[in-house]
Amino acid sequence: MESLQTTSIQSDQAPSMKHSKRGGWTTFPFIIGAVMGLTLAAGAGSANLIVFLVTVMNIKSINATQINNIITGCYSLFPVAGAVIADSFFSSFYVVSVFAFVSLLGLIMLTLASTIHSLRPPTCAIGSLACEAPSKLQYAVLYLALALASLGVGGTRFTVSTMGAEQFNKPNEQGTFFSWYFFTLYLASAISLTAIIYVQDSVSWGLGFGIGVVANAIGLAVFLLGKRFYCHTKPKGSPFVGIARVLVAAIRKRRKLETFQSQGYFHGDNTKAISSPTESLRFLNCAALRYEDDRKSDRSYSSSWWLCTVEEVEDLKTLIKIMPLWSSGILLSTTIALINSLTVLQALTMDRHLGPRFKIPAGSFLVFSILATALSISIIDRFLLPMWKNLTRRSLKPLQQIGIGHVINIFAMVGSALVETRRLRVVRTHHLNGEPPGPVVPMSGLWLVVPLLVIGVGEAFHFPGQVALYYQEFPTSLKSTSTAMISLLIGIGYYLSTAIIDSVRRSTGWLPDNINDGRLDYVFWLLTAIAFVNFGYYLLCTKFFKYQNTENHENEASA
Structure with a gap:
């Protein structure tokens, strides 16, 4: 990972570490353990939320989707609020501790709502008109649980990453920490999308949410155990x-x-x-x-x-200078969000069998992208970046990492378009057009894995690169907010992707209810064009952007 440079950490924290012997790699297992536990807990509460709302709470599918979208948006936008609180009023340690406890309360309430009969409506067949809607009390418990879980994620997810970086006063060590932070984040998300969802669907909802409670409690406990080893940075007001x-x-x-x-x-x-x-x-x-x-x-x-x-x-000038670069990540996140949602639609129409008995759930295809990101981050940090430094005598800078991610993302869009072109060719060959949902297309859903893997590799470059850049370039007083800017990009990207889909449906016939009758390949080519133009905008922004502390950058690169 590219070395990070922040003068404040070197000048303010280094003496503290020297005399108190706090910070450094001693804190790493405590912080990474907390990240793993809290991310597993967040996945337990959100990865399978729509199914829970429909099958357990008897909420109509459209309403359940709206609730899920609100919660997903909050999961992405609340971390910014948590970071502002950490920067302005309380230290990162206390913010993470309090909000981790808040998320624990939310998961406990979800567990109770799924197991205690009086907190959920009577079970009935999905889609039945006779299903009893939740009572006011049941709705109140559900909404309170989801609100607490969202607040918990908001106060911990990126604030803990900033606190982890604060434990190191060497830029290259901060960069290494960010790599492992993202590796842990994606690995825990992959476990949530597979193992925990399986438990919730096939065993019991109470046990599935209960696993999240245990993971949250362990993550919080591990984090608190490291208190005496942490180097604490005091906030300086808003x-x-x-x-x-x-x-x-x-x-x-x-x-x-x-x-x-x-x-x-x-x-x-x-x-x-x-x-x-x-x-x-x-x-x-x-x-x-x-x-x-x-x-x-x-x-x-x-x-x-x-x-x-x-x-x-x-400080204000620094923010103004970096915001164009930050804005170039919005459309990058939007294209990824669109690919994720449209891939699920494709998977529903394709042959998803692995062997005669096992069938991959359509929603689980996204785990391939997450696994690719987690594995790629490890390879990039351990092999590619050291190799690059040995060959060029310079570290790979954040802007270069982000640019590589943009290029890989364009190739992923092209790959998705080509796979969809092939799928539609099979549809027309076998005359599978007609009313939804239609027959299964005789084409393996594993074709979808290829562009998802490419997207995952691209994320391994541009997301850690963006976190490193923002942490390095944001003013000292906004370090927690800097790492949460990625979450803000993701949230805006998901909301914008919804607007793009709605616009395409209104103005073209590319996205009918049965995608076999549409031109989803045109949508992917549109995304390719958007990604290409956005990459040009990114290059324009980099041309006018200059790193702060250039001398320290050069010293670090030659070290």
């Missing part, structure tokens, strides 16, 4: 207030530059700050200029909505 102050102060002072003589730039208590702000985005610099009327009654200066520090000005 960084977003400082950002807002810069904008307000810059606007207020835009006319004072010509009429007042400044007293230099304001640095606050930071004696090591640079003497003046950078020349980029110069209109923001006036927010840090001191004027006579900025003085307080005791003739001193302090941060306010009229005066900001140079550091606050530079």
Whole structure:
């Protein structure tokens, strides 16, 4: 994994580690153990949610789908809120501890709802008009359980990754941690999509949710056991207030530059700050200029909505510079989300048998992508990156990793289009058009595995690369928020994919109820075009982007 560079960690944490002997690889098993347990717990509560709502809670399928979409969106968007709390008010340790306990409560309630008869409606045949809907009490318990589970994931998933990175003061060690973090995340997700779903479907829902409770409890316990080994970073208050102050102060002072003589730039208590702000985005610099009327009654200066520090000005500039790069990940996530959902539709029409008795569930095909990502991350970190460094004498930078991921994702879109073209050719050869669901297409569903594997390899490059980039480039006060930006990309990507599908259905005939009568291959070629154009946009963003702390980058690369 590309080396990460953050001056704050090196200057602020290194001395603490030296004297207290905290942090470092001693904390690794505790944090990774927590990631494994908490991710398994999250999968137990969400991977098979639609089936639970329909078969156990007697909720109509469309309503169940809407509930699932809301929960999935919350799982992706809430981590940003958790990261902001960690950055602004409490340390990452306390945020993870509290929200891990919250998710535990949610899973306990889901377990009770699936096992206690009074907390769920009477069992009936799926789709029967005589099914009794949940009572108000049953709905209340269900919604509270799902809300607690969502909040729990929001407060832990990416906050714990930031805390893990804070334990290391060497950039290459931080990068290695992020690789193993993603490996564990995907491995636990794969277990949830296979083993836990099997238990829920074939054994009992209570046992399936109970496994999640045990996994959550173990993850929380392991995390708490490492408390005395962790290096803790104290929050410095909400960084977003400082950002807002810069904008307000810059606007207020835009006319004072010509009429007042400044007293230099304001640095606050930071004696090591640079003497003046950078020349980029110069209109923001006036927010840090001191004027006579900025003085307080005791003739001193302090941060306010009229005066900001140079550091606050530079933090806002950093965010503005990196946001175009971040935005290039939205369509990348959107194409992946679309492939995942459309692949399930394809699988439902194809031969999914492995041998005479076993049939792969359509929804389980996505596990191939997750496994490919987990395996690829390990190979990339252990073999490809060291090999690259030995050959070039330089580490592979985050922007390069992300770019490789973009290219691989384009190939995955092309692969999906070619597989669908072949599937439709078989459909027309055997005259399988007609009303849904239609007969099974005599073509193995394993053809779908190939593009899914390619997508998984691409994710192994661009997702860890993006986390490394944001952690490295975001202001020190926004480190937790930086790692949660990936989750925000995924959430927006899933919502945008829904909008694209709706737009395609309204304007074309490519996506009828029976995809055998449609042109799903055209949809995949459209995604290929979107991915290609988005890659061009990404290259344009990289052309105007410059790494911070360039000298440290070069030193790390040559080390």
